[in-house]
Amino acid sequence: MIEYTMSCKKIDWLQVHEILDEAGLSHFSPEDQEKIFTNSDVVSFAIEGKTVVGVSRALSDGLSQAAIYNVAVRPEYQHRGVALGMVGRLLNALKGQNVILYTNPSNVSFYEKFEFRRCKTAMCYFVGENDHLQLLEDHGFMLPEGYRFVDEYPKKKISDAR
Numbered sequence: 001m002i003e004y005t006m007s008c009k010k011i012d013w014l015q016v017h018e019i020l021d022e023a024g025l026s027h028f029s030p031e032d033q034e035k036i037f038t039n040s041d042v043v044s045f046a047i048e049g050k051t052v053v054g055v056s057r058a059l060s061d062g063l064s065q066a067a068i069y070n071v072a073v074r075p076e077y078q079h080r081g082v083a084l085g086m087v088g089r090l091l092n093a094l095k096g097q098n099v100i101l102y103t104n105p106s107n108v109s110f111y112e113k114f115e116f117r118r119c120k121t122a123m124c125y126f127v128g129e130n131d132h133l134q135l136l137e138d139h140g141f142m143l144p145e146g147y148r149f150v151d152e153y154p155k156k157k158i159s160d161a162r
């Protein structure tokens, strides 16, 4: 039976590392993942026996603003409502706060289930070499450098033509 916990006690950080590494979301060592999750304000794990099957976490000021990160479920446990269970618990703990996140385009409909909306002016500053930033572009996380709003381009073209 899959159970959920919002505590970092008894979590096997090697498994957390493996899940996030395999999902391509984060490649920190098990020791660093322990720091990252224990320093987060809210965490939600899905566990079956000794197996960590899903991980998620959020940063929050405790009152008004929060951000969700590192939501991932082992491939063999996907499509069983595990992420819904974890994210539902995170959002419950963050009730009353604005919550932001960024995600792979393929997951947009997952977050729409919780009434998240695409944000036109969200901006990010990512640490990393050019190839890492290119990877983020290639996967559709980040728009190309200099890109602003899609609706600006047709207008520009019209005025250029005059």
Ligand SMILES: CC(C)(COP(=O)(O)OP(=O)(O)OC[C@H]1O[C@@H](n2cnc3c(N)ncnc32)[C@H](O)[C@@H]1OP(=O)(O)O)[C@@H](O)C(=O)NCCC(=O)NCCS
Binding pocket: 023, 025, 069, 070, 071, 072, 073, 074, 077, 078, 079, 080, 081, 082, 083, 084, 085, 101, 102, 103, 104, 106, 107, 108, 109, 110, 111, 113
């Ligand atoms: C995205 C992810 C966490 C979803 O986990 P999950 O436990 O399979 O999701 P759930 O079963 O709770 O999803 C419930 C519903 O959300 C919807 N959904 C939308 N996008 C989805 C997606 N990419 N994956 C799974 N479900 C998705 C589906 O309707 C799904 O129901 P279904 O399985 O009957 O089709 C999982 O696919 C994953 O770990 N992906 C790799 C890491 C990642 O991209 N994480 C998000 C970064 S923020």
